[in-house]
Amino acid sequence: MSRIGYDLARARLMSAEEAAQKIQDGDRVGFSGFTGAGYPKAVPGALAEQMRAAHEAGKPFTIASYTGASTAPEHDGALAAVDGISMRMPYQSDPVMRGKINAGVSEYSDVHLSHSGPQVRHGFWGNLDAAVIEVARVNSDGTVLPSSSIGNNNVYLEKADKIILEVNSWQSEDLEGMHDVYSMKTPPHNVPIPITSAGDRIGSKYFDIDWDRVVAVVETDAPDRNSPFKPLDQDSKTIAEHLLDFLGNEVKQGRLPKDLLPMQSGVGNIANAVLVGLNEGPFERLTSYTEVIQDGMVDMIDSGKLLVASATAFSLSPDAAHMMNEKASFYRDHIVLRPQEISNNPEVIRRLGVIACNGMIEADIYGNVNSTHIMGSKMQNGIGGSGDFTRNAYISVFVSPSLAKNGDISAIVPMVSHHDHTEHDVQVIITEQGLADLRGLSPKQRAKVVIENCAHPDFRDQLWEYVTRAEAVANSEHTPHDLSQAHSWHRRFLETGSMKQS
Ligand code: 0RQ
Numbered sequence: 110m111s112r113i114g115y116d117l118a119r120a121r122l123m124s125a126e127e128a129a130q131k132i133q134d135g136d137r138v139g140f141s142g143f144t145g146a147g148y149p150k151a152v153p154g155a156l157a158e159q160m161r162a163a164h165e166a167g168k169p170f171t172i173a174s175y176t177g178a179s180t181a182p183e184h185d186g187a188l189a190a191v192d193g194i195s196m197r198m199p200y201q202s203d204p205v206m207r208g209k210i211n212a213g214v215s216e217y218s219d220v221h222l223s224h225s226g227p228q229v230r231h232g233f234w235g236n237l238d239a240a241v242i243e244v245a246r247v248n249s250d251g252t253v254l255p256s257s258s259i260g261n262n263n264v265y266l267e268k269a270d271k272i273i274l275e276v277n278s279w280q281s282e283d284l285e286g287m288h289d290v291y292s293m294k295t296p297p298h299n300v301p302i303p304i305t306s307a308g309d310r311i312g313s314k315y316f317d318i319d320w321d322r323v324v325a326v327v328e329t330d331a332p333d334r335n336s337p338f339k340p341l342d343q344d345s346k347t348i349a350e351h352l353l354d355f356l357g358n359e360v361k362q363g364r365l366p367k368d369l370l371p372m373q374s375g376v377g378n379i380a381n382a383v384l385v386g387l388n389e390g391p392f393e394r395l396t397s398y399t400e401v402i403q404d405g406m407v408d409m410i411d412s413g414k415l416l417v418a419s420a421t422a423f424s425l426s427p428d429a430a431h432m433m434n435e436k437a438s439f440y441r442d443h444i445v446l447r448p449q450e451i452s453n454n455p456e457v458i459r460r461l462g463v464i465a466c467n468g469m470i471e472a473d474i475y476g477n478v479n480s481t482h483i484m485g486s487k488m489q490n491g492i493g494g495s496g497d498f499t500r501n502a503y504i505s506v507f508v509s510p511s512l513a514k515n516g517d518i519s520a521i522v523p524m525v526s527h528h529d530h531t532e533h534d535v536q537v538i539i540t541e542q543g544l545a546d547l548r549g550l551s552p553k554q555r556a557k558v559v560i561e562n563c564a565h566p567d568f569r570d571q572l573w574e575y576v577t578r579a580e581a582v583a584n585s586e587h588t589p590h591d592l593s594q595a596h597s598w599h600r601r602f603l604e605t606g607s608m609k610q611s
Contacts, residue, residue, distance in 0.1 A: 112276045113326065114249040121326045125151035128273045128325035129159055134170040136238035139229065139265030142184055143177035143422035143449070144376070144401050145335035146430075147258030149241045149275045151327055153184040160193040171195040175229060175237075177260020177422065177449055178222060178493060179203065181334040189215065198234065199225040200491035202376075211487050219481060219488070222400070223453035223497040226264035231295055240269035244316070245280035247326070252315035255288045255446070256280040257333055257430075258422030263292045263448045266318050273325045279332050283437035288314055288446045304457045307371045307396040308417035308445055337426040338381050338404060344510045344541040345379045349386035351544045352466065352506065355537065357391065359504070365464075371398035373458075373498045374405075375467035376424065376490075379508045381405045383466055388414055398463050400452055400494040402444060404429045410443045419445045421452035453497035462503035467495040469507040469530075471520050472538050472563070474556040474572060475588055476547045478507050478530040484599050485526030492529050500534045511540035511565035517607040519568040521559060523575045524595035538563050552588040571598075571610055 113119055129152050132138060142148025156172075163170035171193055178200040179185070185203035188194050192214050197206065199220040210217040220228060228234055242262050246254040255262065256277055266272060291312030293299055303311050359365040369392055374380045384405025387395065395415045397406060401424035409415035425433055433440060451457065458465075470489060472478045480495050482488060499505040507530070509520045520540060532552065538545045543562035547555045560572045575594065583589035598608040605611075 112246040112278050112282070113328070115247045115251045117251065117320045118247040118274070118323070118326045121323055123325050123327065125155040125327050128152050128327050129155035131271055131273060131324050132156055132172065132239050134163070134168070135172070137173040137175065137235055139175045139237050139240045139261060139269055140180065140184065141177065141242040141256070141258065141260060141262045141265070142180035143258035143260040144179050144424035145181050146333045146423040146425070147243050147256040147260065148176070148180040148184045148333075149243045150183060150277060150329045150331035151275060152241050152273055154187045157187040157191045157193055160188070161191045164191065173198070173234075175225070175234065175261070175265070177258055177262070179490070183334070200493040202490040207488060207490075217488060219491045221492060221496045222449050222494045223455060226261035226448065226450045227293060229261065229268060230264050230293075237265065237268040237270065239271045239273060240265035241273045241275070242266060243275045243277050243280075243329075245277065245284055246282055247274070247276060248315065251320055252317050254282065254285055254315055255290070256284065259288060259290065259446050259448050260421055261449060263290055263316065264450070266316055267292065270322065271324045272318065272322045273327065274323060275327045275329050277329045277331060279330050279434075281434040281437040284441065286314055287437065287441035287444055290314070290316055290448065291451055292448060293450050302451060302454060302457055304451070305460065307398040307419045307461060310445060312447075332427070333423070333430055335425055335427065335430065337428070339378050341378070341382050341385060345382035346386070347541040348379055348508050348539050349382040351539045352383055352508070353386050353390045355544055355546070356464070368392065368394040370462040370464050370503055371396045373397070373399040373463050373465045373502070374403065375495060376401070376493065377468045379468055380466065383508070384409060388412055398458065398461050400449070400498075407433065407440070410440065415443070417443050417445070419447060419452060421447055421449040449494075453494045455497060455501040458498055458501040463498060463501070464504045464506070465498035465502035466506040466508060467499065469509045469520070471522050471525055472507060472509070472535070472559065473522050473525045474559050474576065475552045476532040476535045476538065476555050476559065477525045477528055478535050479525040479527045480529040482527035484603055485596070496529060499530050504536055505534060506537040506539060507535060508539045511542050511563060512567070516565075516567065517609065518602060519565060519598065519608050521564040521568065521572065522598050522608075523572070523579075524590060526596060526599045540565075553586070567609070
């Protein structure tokens with residue numbers, strides 16, 4: 110049966126190729142899509158073909174591409190492969206896209222996810238020429254049922270001159286009732302967001318759209334694309350155990366309730382290991398106020414450990430995505446999907462007292478964290494929601510193996526090569542070596558626990574050597590640094606392929 114129940118929508122039905130022709134060189138386009146969920150499946154590929162043809166004819170054709178977060182090879186990958194993206198914003202993780210950013214072909218601005226939609230609404234990113242948004246159904250009254258992510262769709266639908274809808278019949282219609290569409294306004298017109306617990310619903314099940322601006326409707330039937338998780342390795346399991354011990358002790362000390370506080374869990378395998386650990390651990394009746402629903406959370410809903418999870422998107426392995434489609438009518442009572450300006454909203458995160466746990470690339474001895482850049486210059490993915498959650502969390506945690514690249518890189522360095530999260534925001538650092546609780550410590554006290562508890566033994570002496578030298582040459586005893594050597598570990602890696610001193 111057709112998913113298009115509205116006459117005007119039927120009248121604007123066309124092919125992806127025809128729809129893509131509505132987008133012109135130089136346009137700023139807001140796309141749906143968040144961590145491989147709910148991105149448009151057909152128009153980006155058709156647009157990429159038109160860009161390729163234009164380039165072959167010697168004509169320019171690029172767009173500024175704004176999304177919710179990362180998308181998939183047939184979206185970011187396809188547009189990047191034809192050098193079609195002049196500016197990308199916010200989070201991305203596609204290898205082709207990343208390559209174009211690091212090669213200087215595409216500009217990239219790594220905005221906090223909770224800021225990205227509001228900044229477009231305020232006009233900071235210029236006029237939005239078009240929105241390309243995947244939905245699960247067009248209702249008979251012209252409202253639309255969102256699909257597997259909401260992201261910034263509410264903002265792009267509100268602001269774009271032209272709207273292109275992709276109606277994807279692969280997405281389950283049983284998602285109906287899972288979404289909670291609530292939009293912020295432009296200051297000074299904002300009011301307190303009335304969420305006081307993770308599962309609160311404050312908005313609408315559908316997007317209400319202005320059909321005068323809808324220029325095309327395209328039908329698709331294609332799955333979301335996400336990578337399966339790697340099997341859990343020992344380091345991830347050990348890191349998860351350290352976190353669970355820490356949370357258990359916080360309960361014992363009376364600083365956390367027995368059912369904890371809403372959890373936020375970042376992207377990647379360690380984050381998933383933490384969820385597996387929580388599912389096997391002693392805590393019951395948990396809640397989650399986070400950004401993406403991962404496999405581990407679905408397992409926790411199944412086991413009854415997790416009562417409710419709030420997020421903006423799914424980030425599921427292919428098997429779990431299939432299962433979500435089959436059983437969406439069960440999960441919709443336990444999952445709320447919100448716009449990312451709400452799922453990641455600092456006001457709500459602070460009020461609920463979220464426990465935030467995110468991956469990092471490196472941390473320094475004083476507790477500053479780099480989540481985004483390799484050796485200071487190369488973009489990996491982006492800050493994503495890690496800043497939204499970390500700064501506003503009740504407890505903020507960063508996790509990483511202590512070594513990278515076969516042991517040639519230490520994740521604990523004298524000074525981070527790029528700053529995403531400052532010492533003011535980072536409370537706990539965990540590696541497979543152990544946990545550093547930085548709360549209540551001065552910089553010099555932090556250096557001791559970070560080196561002793563988190564650094565790999567291969568690099569501990571080298572770190573102490575740095576501290577001793579820094580204390581001798583620094584112009585202050587507060588945060589001793591030897592500025593001539595602070596980035597010498599990164600320089601050594603770039604020159605020799607290893608951070609280790611010969
Ligand atoms: O490189 O892909 O070439 O093998 O970085 O590292 O170990 O696979 O770790 O998948 O957990 O990602 C911080 C990137 C960690 C992620 C980061 C190399 C390593 C590998 C990936 P290869 P791993 P993970 C809210 C939370 C920011 C967004 C965020 C991230 C690659 O967690 O993007 O937190 N975070 N969002 O070899 C050089 C080091 C390195 C290093 C790792 N010290 N130096 N290379 N690598 N450490 C959710 C969302 O926002 C959606």
